Amino acid sequence: MQDFLQILITGISLGSVFALIALGYTLVYGIIELINFAHGDLFMLSSFAALTVLDRLDIGFRDATGSKVLGMLAALIVAMIFGALVNVLIERLAYRRLRNAPRLAPLISALGMSFVLVQIGQSWKGSAPVSFPRPIANQNVLAPFGSPVTLGLNNLLTIVVTILLLIALSYVVNRTRIGKAMRATAQDRDASALMGIDINRTIAFAFLLGGALAGAAGLMFGQFTGTMAFQRGFEAGLKAFTAAVLGGIGNLTGAVLGGFLIGITQAFSDFYLDPRWTNSVIFGLLILTLVFRPSGILGDSTTQKA
Amino acid sequence: MVRQSKKHSILMVLMLVMGMVLAACGAQDVQSTAVSGATAAAPVVNTVVTGGQTAVAEPTAVAPIDTGMTAVATGTPATTGAGAAAPCPDKAGEEALIYSSLPMTGGSAAQIQTVIEGMRLALEQQDGKAGGYTIKYEPLDDATAAKGSWDEGQETENANKAIQDKASVYLGTFNSGAAAVSIPILNEAGIPMISPANTAINLTLPGNPEPKLFQSLYQNGPRNYFRVVPNDALQGAALANYAKELGVTQVYILHDQQTYGLGLASVFRDRAKELGIKVAGFEGIDPKAGSYSGVAQKVISSDSNALFFGGLDATGGPQLLKDLRSIQPDPDAVKFMGGDGINSTDFAKGVGAEGEGTYATVATANPANYEGRAKEFYDSYKAKYNKEPDPYAIFGYDSMGVALEAMNRACSNDPKAILEQLNELGQYDGALGNFTFDENGDTTLTSYYGWILKGDKYTFDREVSTQIEK
CATH class of the missing domain: 3.40.50.2300 (Response regulator)
Structure with missing residues (x-):
C-alpha cells in the first residue's frame, strides 16, 4: 500500500509536467487545428533558458529561502517569456503563410521547425545531458504528519504550479475579451474576421500562451528530473501530445487530465511491470480509449474549442 | 465535414506515432529472446580469460615495456615486435585512406572528440605516413542529430562509403550495436576494422548473451574485426x-x-x-x-x-x-x-x-600514473591539446597506431594485405601495453580498473x- 501511494505521487508529479506541455498542444490545435510538432522542442529550449538563469544566479542549497524563491521565480518568468516569444516567432516564420495551404504543408513545416530547434538546443548546451540546478531541497512535506509516504517539496511545487496555470488559462480563455476572440476564431475564422477580430493577433496570442506554458513546463521538468538533454523534447512532446489526444484535443481540462493519466500510467508500469513495456502500455491505453471514445475522454462532438 | 477532416489528420498522425512505437517494440523483442537464452555464459568467459593469460606473459596493461619508447618522438614506427619491417619504398605522395566511424554528434560527442584526437596524435607522430603512403584520415560521424546517438542508417552509409572510396582501414565503431551493422558489410569487402571501444562479447565470440549476433557477422569472408579493448x-x-x-x-x-x-x-x-x-x-x-x-x-x-x-x-x-x-x-x-x-x-x-x-x-589505469609508452602518450596528448585525455583517448591512439603498423608491414594500402598483417601482428608495443590480437580478434590485454x-x-x-x- 505504501509503495502504491508512493508511485501514485510520483506519477502525479510526472503527469503535471506532461499536462503543462499538453496544454500548449491543445491550445494551438484548438484554434488552428495544427499539431505543432515543434512544441516539445520548444519545451526543451525554454528548459535550457531556465537552466541558464539558475546557473547564472548560482543559487545553492545554502542560500537563504528568500533568494531561492526569488531565483526560482526569476527562472520561471524568464523561461515563460522566452518560450512565449520563440513560439510567436515560430508562428510568424513557419505557420502563418501556410495557414490556408493544404493540411500537410504546415504539418511538415512543424516537423522541420522541430529539427531546427533540436539543433539549436544541441549547439547551445552540447549533446550530453546537462545537470539541472535544484536550489529547493526535495524535503518531504508529509514528514510532519508522520506519513511513511514521501512527497517531495519539488514535486508538490510542480503540481501546484500546473493547477494554478490551468486555472489562469481557463480564466483567460473563458472570461476575457481576447479569450472570447480566441474561441470565436476557433469556431469560424472567416466569420470572426468579418466581425472585426484581428485573426493574426488572436492566433499569435494563442501561440504566446502555449509557449509560456512550455516555458513553465521546462523549469518544472528540470526541478523534477534534475537533468535536461537536447533530445528530451521529442519524448516529452510525444507523451504530452498523447495526453492531449487522450483527454480530447482542443479541451483544456482534458489535456491536464490526460497528462496526469499518462504520468500515473508511466509510473505504475515502470514499477509493477518491466519498464521496457511502459511505452507499449501508454500507447495501448491510448488506442483503447480512442476505440471507445474517438474524440478522447472529455472531448465530445460539440467540442468547445480553445 | 470539418470535423471529419480533423479526425482524419489525428488518425494519420497517430498511425505515424504507432509506427515508431511498434518499430521500437520490435527491436525489444529480438533482444528479449536473447536475454532469456543467457544462462550459460560461463564456459565462454573462461576460455577468454585463460586465452588472454597464456598469450601475455605480463598482463599488466600499462606497464613500462622496454626501450622502444623514444622511437615515437622521433617519428619512426614504434614497434619492437619480431615482424618490424624495413621501411617501405616511398610511394611519392600516393594516398591511403583511413576512415573512422564514431558518434560525433549526440550524447557521446565530447568523449568521441578525445578518441579522434588520440587517433590524430598517433598519425601525426608517424608524420602522417604509413607503408610508404601519405595517410588521409577522415573521421565519419555515425550519429544523427535527430537521434542524438549512433544511427543504423548512418553506420550503413559509412561502411558503404568506405567500400566505395577504397578505404584501407576502418577505425570503429564506438557502440557495439553499430559494429554489428558495419561488420557484415565490411566483411564482404575484406576491409579490416579496428574498434577503440566495442566491448560486447558476441562481436568476436559465439555463444551467450546474443548467439544470433555472432552468427550474422562473418558470413561472407574471413574475420575482419579487431579491438584494442578487452571485452565484456x-x-x-x-x-x-x-x-x-x-x-x-x-x-x-x-x-x-x-x-x-x-x-x-x-x-x-x-x-x-x-x-x-x-x-x-x-x-x-x-x-x-x-x-x-x-x-x-x-x-x-x-x-x-x-x-x-x-x-x-x-x-x-x-x-x-x-x-x-x-x-x-x-x-x-x-x-x-x-x-x-x-x-x-x-x-x-x-x-x-x-x-x-x-x-x-x-580498461585503462589512471592517466596520472601512466608509465612508459602510456606516459609518452599522456604527455604528448596534453602538450598538443592542452587538456586531460578522457579514458578512451588512449584506445583511439592505439587503434590508429596498430593500423599504421600493419600498413607499414604490408607496405601496401590494400585492405586484404593489411588484414593479413593484423592477423599476424605479433607483439605490439602500444600505449596500452604490449599486446597482440588473439585468434578471435580480441586484444590479449585483460586488465580492468x-x-x-x-x-x-x-x-x-x-x-x-x-x-x-x-
Missing part, C-alpha cells in the same frame, strides 16, 4: 568482483536494451550470482525516457544496496542516477555502478553533484581482478 566477459567479471569488494550483497540490474548494455548486464548478473551476490531484478529501461522515478522507486523498495546500470551516458545513465538520488541521497546506502559506458566526462557533467560516489570500470566519481570527474580507485574466485 572480462569487464562483467571485474565489475562483479568490484561490487563484492565494495560490500554489495544485493544488486538491482537495469540495462538500456542495447547490444552493449544488455550484454554487459547479463555477464555481470551471472558473475555476481557466482560470487554470492543476490540479484533482485534484471530489467531493461527505455533509453530515451525523461524520467525513471518509478523504476528508481522499485530499486529502493527491493532493499538492494546497489543499482547496476548496463548502458551509456547517452542512454539514460545520468537520469537514472538522478532519480535514484532523489529518493536515496546517500551514495553508500544504494551504490550506483556501471561499466566504461558511464565512465566519461559527459556522465559526470550530466549528474552534477549528485553523482558523487558513482563506481565505474574502464575501478574508478569513483568525485566532484566533477572520475578518480582512479583500484585495479580489479577479472578472475572469478568462487
Whole structure:
C-alpha cells in the first residue's frame, strides 16, 4: 500500500509536467487545428533558458529561502517569456503563410521547425545531458504528519504550479475579451474576421500562451528530473501530445487530465511491470480509449474549442 | 465535414506515432529472446580469460615495456615486435585512406572528440605516413542529430562509403550495436576494422548473451574485426568482483536494451550470482525516457544496496542516477555502478553533484600514473591539446597506431594485405601495453580498473581482478 501511494505521487508529479506541455498542444490545435510538432522542442529550449538563469544566479542549497524563491521565480518568468516569444516567432516564420495551404504543408513545416530547434538546443548546451540546478531541497512535506509516504517539496511545487496555470488559462480563455476572440476564431475564422477580430493577433496570442506554458513546463521538468538533454523534447512532446489526444484535443481540462493519466500510467508500469513495456502500455491505453471514445475522454462532438 | 477532416489528420498522425512505437517494440523483442537464452555464459568467459593469460606473459596493461619508447618522438614506427619491417619504398605522395566511424554528434560527442584526437596524435607522430603512403584520415560521424546517438542508417552509409572510396582501414565503431551493422558489410569487402571501444562479447565470440549476433557477422569472408579493448566477459567479471569488494550483497540490474548494455548486464548478473551476490531484478529501461522515478522507486523498495546500470551516458545513465538520488541521497546506502559506458566526462557533467560516489570500470589505469609508452602518450596528448585525455583517448591512439603498423608491414594500402598483417601482428608495443590480437580478434590485454566519481570527474580507485574466485 505504501509503495502504491508512493508511485501514485510520483506519477502525479510526472503527469503535471506532461499536462503543462499538453496544454500548449491543445491550445494551438484548438484554434488552428495544427499539431505543432515543434512544441516539445520548444519545451526543451525554454528548459535550457531556465537552466541558464539558475546557473547564472548560482543559487545553492545554502542560500537563504528568500533568494531561492526569488531565483526560482526569476527562472520561471524568464523561461515563460522566452518560450512565449520563440513560439510567436515560430508562428510568424513557419505557420502563418501556410495557414490556408493544404493540411500537410504546415504539418511538415512543424516537423522541420522541430529539427531546427533540436539543433539549436544541441549547439547551445552540447549533446550530453546537462545537470539541472535544484536550489529547493526535495524535503518531504508529509514528514510532519508522520506519513511513511514521501512527497517531495519539488514535486508538490510542480503540481501546484500546473493547477494554478490551468486555472489562469481557463480564466483567460473563458472570461476575457481576447479569450472570447480566441474561441470565436476557433469556431469560424472567416466569420470572426468579418466581425472585426484581428485573426493574426488572436492566433499569435494563442501561440504566446502555449509557449509560456512550455516555458513553465521546462523549469518544472528540470526541478523534477534534475537533468535536461537536447533530445528530451521529442519524448516529452510525444507523451504530452498523447495526453492531449487522450483527454480530447482542443479541451483544456482534458489535456491536464490526460497528462496526469499518462504520468500515473508511466509510473505504475515502470514499477509493477518491466519498464521496457511502459511505452507499449501508454500507447495501448491510448488506442483503447480512442476505440471507445474517438474524440478522447472529455472531448465530445460539440467540442468547445480553445 | 470539418470535423471529419480533423479526425482524419489525428488518425494519420497517430498511425505515424504507432509506427515508431511498434518499430521500437520490435527491436525489444529480438533482444528479449536473447536475454532469456543467457544462462550459460560461463564456459565462454573462461576460455577468454585463460586465452588472454597464456598469450601475455605480463598482463599488466600499462606497464613500462622496454626501450622502444623514444622511437615515437622521433617519428619512426614504434614497434619492437619480431615482424618490424624495413621501411617501405616511398610511394611519392600516393594516398591511403583511413576512415573512422564514431558518434560525433549526440550524447557521446565530447568523449568521441578525445578518441579522434588520440587517433590524430598517433598519425601525426608517424608524420602522417604509413607503408610508404601519405595517410588521409577522415573521421565519419555515425550519429544523427535527430537521434542524438549512433544511427543504423548512418553506420550503413559509412561502411558503404568506405567500400566505395577504397578505404584501407576502418577505425570503429564506438557502440557495439553499430559494429554489428558495419561488420557484415565490411566483411564482404575484406576491409579490416579496428574498434577503440566495442566491448560486447558476441562481436568476436559465439555463444551467450546474443548467439544470433555472432552468427550474422562473418558470413561472407574471413574475420575482419579487431579491438584494442578487452571485452565484456572480462569487464562483467571485474565489475562483479568490484561490487563484492565494495560490500554489495544485493544488486538491482537495469540495462538500456542495447547490444552493449544488455550484454554487459547479463555477464555481470551471472558473475555476481557466482560470487554470492543476490540479484533482485534484471530489467531493461527505455533509453530515451525523461524520467525513471518509478523504476528508481522499485530499486529502493527491493532493499538492494546497489543499482547496476548496463548502458551509456547517452542512454539514460545520468537520469537514472538522478532519480535514484532523489529518493536515496546517500551514495553508500544504494551504490550506483556501471561499466566504461558511464565512465566519461559527459556522465559526470550530466549528474552534477549528485553523482558523487558513482563506481565505474574502464580498461585503462589512471592517466596520472601512466608509465612508459602510456606516459609518452599522456604527455604528448596534453602538450598538443592542452587538456586531460578522457579514458578512451588512449584506445583511439592505439587503434590508429596498430593500423599504421600493419600498413607499414604490408607496405601496401590494400585492405586484404593489411588484414593479413593484423592477423599476424605479433607483439605490439602500444600505449596500452604490449599486446597482440588473439585468434578471435580480441586484444590479449585483460586488465580492468575501478574508478569513483568525485566532484566533477572520475578518480582512479583500484585495479580489479577479472578472475572469478568462487
